[in-house]
Amino acid sequence: EPEVTQTPSHQVTQMGQEVILRCVPISNHLYFYWYRQILGQKVEFLVSFYNNEISEKSEIFDDQFSVERPDGSNFTLKIRSTKLEDSAMYFCASMRGGIYGYTFGSGTRLTVV
């Protein structure tokens, strides 16, 4: 079964540093997403991406966040200047569209120290 692949699985970074989280969505999917889950809390929507541009973003997705699809396969989330409160699990997801469900990656656990 096709998978959404995320790298790295874990990342520890110093406060103020930039991080890039990487995702390879399923190849024939059209919609791409980033979600965040702070430890012990629910999964929250960050941003959606369709047709090479942002479709929607939540209030969490402020100016320190950006997304890119630099080539035909990768989908990245960049956090420009990390804060302690950015520590969370970040999930990438993709969806084919229509009546198909969402497929989630295994997540990247980001720890900001």
Added chain:
Amino acid sequence: GIQVEQSPPDLILQEGANSTLRCNFSDSVNNLQWFHQNPWGQLINLFYIPSGTKQNGRLSATTVATERYSLLYISSSQTTDSGVYFCAVERPGGGADGLTFGKGTHLIIQP
């Protein structure tokens, strides 16, 4: 936005018991999925079930879209069923908004 309420928030059962997890949502939905978050944090898709009933082994799910709820049934629980179960919905025309998750049901199966 759409609200998703899951109950119970916590559930402790003995191995072999059956359980029912509930998800209520506040508006019509295009998509509803149940996920199991395992101890490593991975979200495992259990069911894509915007309406009707589906079964997969010891798990089954029913969504009554007209009454805005879904149920996840786990029969003959095993310790490996422990974890957090999330319900997530997508509103009609809401592909751009993605899924809205409930807060989850934390299930502990004791041997």
